[in-house]
Amino acid sequence: MIGVVNYGMGNIKSVYNAFYYLGEEVKICQKKNDFNGISKLIIPGVGAFEEAINIINNSDLHILIKEYVENKKIPTLGICLGMQLMAKKSHENGIYEGLNFFDAEVIKIPIKNKTIPNIGWNEIEFDRNDILFNGIKNFSDFYFVHSYFMKCNNNNDISSTYHYDGSIITASVKKENIFATQFHPEKSQESGIRLLENFINWNP
Amino acid sequence: MSKLRLIPKLLLKKSNIFKNYVVVTSEKYSKYRDVGDLISMAKIFQDQRSDELIILNIDDNNITDFNHFCNLISKASEEIFMPLTVGGGINQLDQISKLLDSGADKVSLNSIIYSDPHFIEKSSKKFGSQCIVASIDYKLINNKSRVVFNNGKIITEIDPYDLAKKIVELGAGELILTSIDNDGMKNGLELDVSSKIANSINIPVIISGGCGVSNHFCQALSTNLFSGISAGTFFVNRDQNFYETRSHILNAGLDIRK
Numbered sequence: 001m002i003g004v005v006n007y008g009m010g011n012i013k014s015v016y017n018a019f020y021y022l023g024e025e026v027k028i029c030q031k032k033n034d035f036n037g038i039s040k041l042i043i044p045g046v047g048a049f050e051e052a053i054n055i056i057n058n059s060d061l062h063i064l065i066k067e068y069v070e071n072k073k074i075p076t077l078g079i080c081l082g083m084q085l086m087a088k089k090s091h092e093n094g095i096y097e098g099l100n101f102f103d104a105e106v107i108k109i110p111i112k113n114k115t116i117p118n119i120g121w122n123e124i125e126f127d128r129n130d131i132l133f134n135g136i137k138n139f140s141d142f143y144f145v146h147s148y149f150m151k152c153n154n155n156n157d158i159s160s161t162y163h164y165d166g167s168i169i170t171a172s173v174k175k176e177n178i179f180a181t182q183f184h185p186e187k188s189q190e191s192g193i194r195l196l197e198n199f200i201n202w203n204p
Numbered sequence: 205m206s207k208l209r210l211i212p213k214l215l216l217k218k219s220n221i222f223k224n225y226v227v228v229t230s231e232k233y234s235k236y237r238d239v240g241d242l243i244s245m246a247k248i249f250q251d252q253r254s255d256e257l258i259i260l261n262i263d264d265n266n267i268t269d270f271n272h273f274c275n276l277i278s279k280a281s282e283e284i285f286m287p288l289t290v291g292g293g294i295n296q297l298d299q300i301s302k303l304l305d306s307g308a309d310k311v312s313l314n315s316i317i318y319s320d321p322h323f324i325e326k327s328s329k330k331f332g333s334q335c336i337v338a339s340i341d342y343k344l345i346n347n348k349s350r351v352v353f354n355n356g357k358i359i360t361e362i363d364p365y366d367l368a369k370k371i372v373e374l375g376a377g378e379l380i381l382t383s384i385d386n387d388g389m390k391n392g393l394e395l396d397v398s399s400k401i402a403n404s405i406n407i408p409v410i411i412s413g414g415c416g417v418s419n420h421f422c423q424a425l426s427t428n429l430f431s432g433i434s435a436g437t438f439f440v441n442r443d444q445n446f447y448e449t450r451s452h453i454l455n456a457g458l459d460i461r462k
Binding site: 011012013014017018020021046047048114115117118119120121122141143144145163164165184186187188189190192193 | 205206207209250253255278281282285286287304305306307309331332333334335377378406407408431461462
């Protein structure tokens with residue numbers, strides 16, 4: 001049973017639809033009892049860091065997420081803002097502390113000629129041996145919508161990148177039981193669906 | 205850099221016979237013809253790997269039948285795994301909430317811009333500019349391009365160039381420009397007015413109206429001014445297969461998804 005954290009910000013339905021399509025049972029997790037019996041966790045997110053982390057900190061979700069991700073170490077997927085929340089801190093419209101799953105900071109995408117947010121399809125580059133990208137061609141397009149990205153202090157955490165306006169931007173990170181993507185796999189057509197399928201079968 | 209986008213546009217109207225929504229095509233925002241069922245078409249575009257999908261409720265009762273529309277969007281969103289933009293008479297914040305909860309990623313605002321342009325600002329602040337697409341329809345009146353609202357029914361003195369700048373200031377994340385004169389005519393996109401506008405603003409601009417052959421896409425995208433092309437008649441009538449179109453555009457050296 002896959003749990004999707006609902007803190008009021010995020011395209012829950014799209015994530016739900018994608019896993020339902022893949023034949024997986026999905027449970028929306030808001031309170032403590034919701035988390036019972038889940039074997040994998042998704043943390044989605046669309047919007048601004050400050051609002052999201054405040055909602056999480058002011059509810060049981062803060063404790064529950066840490067318990068399931070850090071203590072129980074269940075396989076976890078963060079998407080978009082959900083990925084950024086996993087950083088140590090974010091610089092979006094202020095300085096806010098994140099869940100600190102990754103030694104990283106969320107900063108604005110540096111731009112020269114292009115505009116932000118970057119909305120659209122971009123080719124990502126990853127290690128061919130990465131099990132989560134199994135069956136996906138390197139330099140496949142995934143769908144991004146963001147102005148900020150996760151800058152990692154530990155390069156080993158980065159599992160895929162893409163180029164935007166001359167900079168290398170973190171597209172996904174992976175460490176132990178946690179995998180997180182800046183792009184939206186549930187919006188990335190067949191490549192995204194394959195990635196979610198790989199996550200379903202992932203036993204780190 | 206983000207790839208240039210090919211975006212099918214599906215217009216919904218209540219069928220005269222069956223009282224449920226059907227997909228229609230139009231010519232200059234009139235001469236509507238039923239062409240099929242929304243869910244079936246959504247599945248087809250999913251299979252054909254279109255980059256995004258736009259669904260617009262152009263029925264006259266689009267505000268009163270809003271819940272029915274949300275249900276349809278919900279069903280459509282279960283079939284597609286690409287970004288979905290929806291619109292049709294949206295004039296309240298909670299309508300945007302309901303549509304986003306139903307599976308939409310972005311909402312298109314058109315007619316509300318006439319009566320309350322600051323609605324763009326309110327919705328952009330609440331949902332994020334990446335969610336809010338401004339849609340401007342225009343046609344030539346006495347040789348001047350003028351903005352038209354309410355599916356062609358309200359003709360104004362407003363220059364689309366001026367309105368485009370305004371919606372950017374108000375916080376719209378993207379702009380869709382549709383030439384009513386070219387709509388459904390299959391003679392090519394309008395490039396004079398749209399190029400001037402795209403050149404002067406710094407949010408992504410998608411143009412629409414008039415695609416008849418793949419080359420029309422190539423001509424527009426080669427200007428390097430537009431982020432994508434949206435087409436209704438072209439994709440829905442399937443005179444030309446989506447794969448063939450994509451192949452043609454790729455061969456022209458344009459940076460779209462393979």
